[in-house]
Amino acid sequence: FDKMSLFTIALVVGMLFTGTVNTVTKKMQNQSVAPGIDLRPHAFSHPWFQTFVMFVGEAACLIPFFIGRWRDQRAKRQAMSIGSINGAAKDGPEPEVFSLIFLLPTMCDLLGTSLAGIALVFIPASVWQMLRGSVIIFGYVTSYFAHH
Secondary structure, three states, X not given: OOHHHHHHHHHHHHHHHHHHHHHHHHHHHHHOEEEOOXXXXXXXXXXXXXXXXXXXXXXXXXXXXXXXXHHHHHHHHHHHHHHHHOOOOOOOOOXXXXXXXXXXXXXXXXXXXXXXXXXXXXXXXXXXXXHHHHHHHHHHHHHHHHHO
């Protein structure tokens, strides 16, 4: 095995492991029961809350991304100002990515994740995991016929 194939195998195993842990913990949360204020047992079946917590965690990952981006832009501005003092030619500004283009895919992901969490309340985790995996197959088949 070369270094790249070992890295790919590690990524696949890591994704399989973390996906399984994610499914099992979500199912355990949905099956947990705790006493409420009135001391009667209440079931926790809030898949929308699980989705909300997941998206808050993903949004928190944007903080170091934006800090790194800000540092890169600051370093580039400093390098450009030093280059203009030394008489070096300035490069034009880089084109900005239109950020709102990601709004529709993000909303679809939010809707799909919420519906999948709701489905996990009603079906066994093994069936849910198989259906999640089938999305890859249907996506491939659809893209194959769309491109040929």
